[in-house]
Amino acid sequence: MLVGGVLTPIYAEVRQTQDFDCVIDLSITDVTLAKLQKVFIKHKFQPFTTWKEVFTSGVMSGFITILSPIEQFKVDINIRKESSENPFEQLAYLAFPRRIRIKMREIECWAQTKEDFILAKLVYGGYQDYKDALACYIRYTDSLDKEYLSHNARNLGVEEYWQAVLAQQPVDSVFPE
């Protein structure tokens, strides 16, 4: 499932991004990891250092970083966990079953919903993230599930930022220099 900056042309303001983030649902065993590595190699993805490192330290932390084949974009892959105290992992757990089908350059892929895009941006909590969340809110005000957003913003500890989005406070007033 695609998440974050790569979805800005669809959900927010078109802007550059330095990496592509995604979440995968994978029960970690020697067999599944070997299959995953085969898929990466088959599609000419590259490791930052070695595949061995990707599949030891990376998998242990639930976070794999690889490079795309031609353009060599960084691809960050989060492995979804069932339960976690970590809000980033909670986000992946929450968003995954709600994922939707989108088309990017004629390729069908799974993506987080716009509500989960906003929640994720509020949890990341940076200047650009807030800007993306606000842009998404303005772009899709009428069709957003605001009840879901309010409920989960509270659970994820980002209610203050969500209230700022609802009040359409500009980024500079939420993140003063």
Add this chain to the structure above:
Amino acid sequence: MTARVIDDLKLKMAIANRTPLDKLVGIFFEMCDIGRELYVQAEREKFPNKSRKEIILDYYRMQSQLSNRRR
């Protein structure tokens, strides 16, 4: 100023909503590619012996130091 910033964002989003999604996606990929190619070109002029992959890996190392956050 505050009102102007929000008005500007509202206008941009209204335009985005009137633009076909495949066009927006195309602009997005073009922006990413152009930015990356300009960076690689500039680094190649400074370090002609560096491979593209080395330039990109160094870039991501620098980026990770700057942002120092996990996504």
